[in-house]
Amino acid sequence: MSDVKHAHSSCMALLIPLEFSSEVKQILIEENLYENKFRPRRISEKLALPIRENYENINAEISKIMPHLNSEISIEELTLEINKPNLTPAELMFSNISDWLEDFAAKKDKTVLLNYIPQKWELLGDLALLPSNAFTQKEWNEVLSSCQDAEINQLWKIICDSLGVNRLGRQQEISNDIMRTSQVELLLGKQGWVELLDHGVHFGFDATKVMYSSGNVTERHRIGDIDMKDEIVIDAFAGIGYYSLPMLVRSNVKHLHACEINPNSIEALHWAAKKNNVSHKLTIHEGDNKITLANLRNISDRCHLGILPSSESVWKPAMECLKNEGGWLHIHMNVAEEKIPAWAEETISKLKIISQDIGRDWKIEAKHIEKVKWYAPHIRHVVLDVHCHL
Ligand SMILES: C[S@@+](CC[C@H](N)C(=O)[O-])C[C@H]1O[C@@H](n2cnc3c(N)ncnc32)[C@H](O)[C@@H]1O
Numbered sequence: 001m002s003d004v005k006h007a008h009s010s011c012m013a014l015l016i017p018l019e020f021s022s023e024v025k026q027i028l029i030e031e032n033l034y035e036n037k038f039r040p041r042r043i044s045e046k047l048a049l050p051i052r053e054n055y056e057n058i059n060a061e062i063s064k065i066m067p068h069l070n071s072e073i074s075i076e077e078l079t080l081e082i083n084k085p086n087l088t089p090a091e092l093m094f095s096n097i098s099d100w101l102e103d104f105a106a107k108k109d110k111t112v113l114l115n116y117i118p119q120k121w122e123l124l125g126d127l128a129l130l131p132s133n134a135f136t137q138k139e140w141n142e143v144l145s146s147c148q149d150a151e152i153n154q155l156w157k158i159i160c161d162s163l164g165v166n167r168l169g170r171q172q173e174i175s176n177d178i179m180r181t182s183q184v185e186l187l188l189g190k191q192g193w194v195e196l197l198d199h200g201v202h203f204g205f206d207a208t209k210v211m212y213s214s215g216n217v218t219e220r221h222r223i224g225d226i227d228m229k230d231e232i233v234i235d236a237f238a239g240i241g242y243y244s245l246p247m248l249v250r251s252n253v254k255h256l257h258a259c260e261i262n263p264n265s266i267e268a269l270h271w272a273a274k275k276n277n278v279s280h281k282l283t284i285h286e287g288d289n290k291i292t293l294a295n296l297r298n299i300s301d302r303c304h305l306g307i308l309p310s311s312e313s314v315w316k317p318a319m320e321c322l323k324n325e326g327g328w329l330h331i332h333m334n335v336a337e338e339k340i341p342a343w344a345e346e347t348i349s350k351l352k353i354i355s356q357d358i359g360r361d362w363k364i365e366a367k368h369i370e371k372v373k374w375y376a377p378h379i380r381h382v383v384l385d386v387h388c389h390l
Contacts (some may be wrong), residue, residue: 093162156188224250
């Protein structure tokens with residue numbers, strides 16, 4: 001984090017005992033009396049809140065709501081820091097959290113706490129997701145456990161304001177269960193439903209219930225760029241429609257069969273199909289695809305196999321779903337970087353054996369390898385586009 005240099009200037013300020021500062025600040029904002037060109041300053045056990053020039057009625061406004069405060073507040077002209085107008089969200093968050101710490105953790109070592117402020121977050125509509133370790137360090141735990149709920153909420157609120165969102169969550173590891181359940185913890189906000197628009201495609205899902213991988217964005221765009229006019233397509237691991245929806249909306253498929261086992265993802269996929277006006281071209285097959293794919297034999301031109309670390313368990317049923325004349329497979333896999341060419345060759349050999357097993361005498365060719373993202377050090381998420389044809 002780079003140091004933010006601040007200029008100073010004189011300004012009228014209302015001095016308030018620290019414990020009442022957040023409520024009074026809220027009153028000032030609501031009454032349009034708060035001067036947000038300046039940053040508040042702590043002076044001993046009081047906080048100096050910058051106020052606008054029309055402050056004559058300030059005492060009256062505050063005593064209406066907090067009459068007991070009258071004798072404890074004063075107005076003075078002070079020199080305060082000028083807020084920088086062009087702070088990045090990260091700088092704004094740093095500066096606002098620094099102010100919050102003045103109020104609620106004045107006796108702690110601020111430098112250590114500020115060093116832990118997250119530098120990265122994921123934006124999902126109006127929900128910002130902080131990394132799983134955000135504000136969980138021993139030092140932050142000590143501060144937060146000594147705060148009241150309202151004070152902690154105020155911290156989450158200023159982070160939201162800094163990042164320009166209304167809700168805040170903290171990432172947890174995606175669970176290793178078959179449904180890839182999301183374990184996002186909501187810090188501020190009542191529910192986790194988010195809506196996104198990406199490349200003209202609407203997505204919606206509950207971030208606390210299902211996973212969404214922003215890192216797959218390039219692959220979503222690539223799949224949506226492939227012309228699938230008149231094709232019948234199967235998405236064997238549809239999720240909320242990460243790939244199904246781009247294929248329905250942008251690739252212009254004739255009909256798409258989406259296999260999915262997680263009811264929360266299915267609900268999201270139904271919602272998005274309606275929102276994108278493609279419900280008439282979509283059939284959702286709920287349940288384990290080892291069963292549902294068996295009902296889709298010999299019907300498709302393309303089968304999308306988007307699961308990690310490996311989709312090998314469904315290569316055979318997926319090939320059985322292709323029409324007699326063949327079609328395309330998009331095989332997702334995690335592969336060590338140096339092993340990618342060998343893995344592609346080995347995959348084609350295995351697919352040739354399956355093809356013979358199921359009585360299809362296809363030519364099988366690797367047409368493209370897409371490196372989607374780094375999954376772990378040295379491990380790539382790749383997609384192999386395979387053409388099976390007579
Ligand atoms: C990795 S997630 C979402 C996949 C999405 N294509 C992506 O890459 O972002 C995989 C999805 O497959 C579903 N799934 C896993 N195993 C399944 C199975 N045997 N049958 C049907 N769906 C399954 C999970 O519920 C989850 O929604």
